Amino acid sequence: MIPFLALVRKDLTLFFNDRKAVVVGLLVPIALASFFGYLFGGQRGNAETSKVAVLVIDQDASAISRGLITQLAGDKNLDVKPSELDAAREAVRKGKATAAIVIPKDFGRDAGRALFTGTSKPELGLLYDPSHNVELGMVKGILSGAVMQTVSKEMFTGTSGREVVDESLAQVDRSQLPAEDRKALRDLLGGVRELNERRDREGASGQTEISGGLTMPYETREEAITSGENVAYNGYAHSFGGMGVQFILFMGLDVGIGLLMLRQTGLWQRLRAAPLSRTMLLGSRTVSASLVAGFILLVLFSFARVVFGVRILGSFTGFVGVCAAFSLMTAAFGLMVAALGETVEATRGYSVMATLILVMLGGAWVPTFVFPKWMQRLTVVIPTRWAMDGLDGMTWRGLGFSSALAPIGVLLLFTLLFGVVAVMKFRWRTEG
């Protein structure tokens, strides 16, 4: 036991002796996690997100076009600014605006007629940045609603709407439509005319329900499903877990590379000359690396708790279990790197690549739900995915210990797998 403890203590002493490295090694993940956390919703879960920049070119200058612009500008998701066609085109091309809406001349009149007759629909021009497809969909949806509301409002209550109704009634009279259809349309348009005349008689006090124009016939009630009622989603919980996973993996990598380098030194000869078993040599390295990993997670989540209010809303035991299992897995991963590595330089190259893939596919950078379905299915064989699921589950999702069992079990299985490969492939003898 004395040699084992000495080996572990020595590793920890060497790690903490390099204070600059320790500080930098903690500051970098904290800074990155803070940044990613802010991007993914921040502390309140509904932090104000950046608005979509939209330019509007009003070539119509009608009541409808002005009403449309007012309607769009009132949407919380859009940042609407007036512009000219050439300037708008240039702004979209340079990425300064996501989209530009061109309201052509006579849009108001034509849209009003089309509302009743369905013919000669005017075209709204939409210039967009192809790298913002997701925002484009949102802009189109908001635009549709705004056009419907503005045009219908004007048609039922506005001056131009009355003119359009009169013109439409005349058109209906001149048309070759069957008598029954003609009567139905006359009744509809006559009803609108009568409504307008009544509004005129009643003055401003006679606002009717329809005076606001057609609107969406529903509203949504949004509720974030988190660990409990009135518990807001905290985006920092995921980002600190993700960055913790990433930097601990890199720490494991350092352990492996360090072991490879150690094999080339007299220190390795001295260790091997001592009456120490292989299990003790690798086991002590596993324990010390796990303790360092645990320390990193502890500091990261403590920082997240104090500064960003991240809390372990689920099982604390489960959280500790996931952290411990992931720490062990990382240490075993490092030993496997040392066992499979040939030269330090080559090993560093391919293992950094492998680590980044593990981090990326594990959902440490962005949650796995944004991945394509096939990739989401694929990532169940990635140990970091289980670590992230476990950490998310125990922190902001607020799940119980039973939900931590699967991540812990899978991570321990990976630990076993990596450990067996490390022991089997490790070159114990000095070769020269």
Place this chain on the structure above:
Amino acid sequence: MLEVNGLSKSYGKLVAVSGVSFRADRGETIGLLGPNGAGKTTTVSIIAGLVSPDSGQVLIEGKQVQSDTDPAKLKIGLVPQDMALYDQLTARDNLTFFAALYSLAGEQAKHAIDDALHLVALSDRAGDKVGTFSGGMKRRLNLAAALLHDPQILLLDEPTVGVDPQSRNAIFDNLETLKKRGKTLIYTTHYMEEAERLCDRIVIIDHGKVIANDTLQGLHQLLPVTNVLAVELDLNAANGFKPEAMLALAEVKSAELAQGTLRVGVHDLSRGAPVVLSWLAENGHSYHHVSSEQPDLETVFLTLTGRSLRDSK
């Protein structure tokens, strides 16, 4: 104490050692002498259990080391050629760690560490980080780290590489102290003067094979001459002197003149010296200084291999 029997080890087509055998008794110092790449380090690595031999065996007090944790390993202390210390730790922390590898703790470890530091004269620097030490001090601490568990056999793989003469002398003094304490030292070097000063027996290795294994005296017996008489001739006498004329004398085995000094090789100095000096006087060759020299290991190596030790590849 230590028996090495027929060790062979190859790396691919490269034969590192081939049939190396020797033995070392308690208190004996064996020098493994040979040029770089001769197989000395491989031999030491096999003895220490760092490398598995292809064939042959190493016996410590008649027993072969069976596993990584075999208690027989406690009898061996290794001083690697590369510095085996943690620069970030103090000298005492380094020794505390290495002592713990042999399950030494508490007072037992403290005594061992104090003794080792005292032996290598580093007690006053015990609390300093090794990174601040000179090369010579690190070498001495490297030696101290191998002594903590009081091994009977010390494997010293070129322990004076890269140190200044003063530190080298200090290390020699340390090793002589250990020798007096009855330790068995296996000392690899390619410095002949080190082997001559320290070793009871010298095993000369070249291209992985033992080409000689004897005491210094015994090795000298392998030479055609065991003594050289150096005669510094007067300037007039040196001019036109033909040294080969002396080969007619039965006691003279070799004769050469360089920069006014005549070197005459003889087997028996007491019989050869009067004959040589009489011959010079009789032939009118005056001289002003006479001394005798013994051939060194360089000469032995040259004689055995036809190549210089330092220049060997």
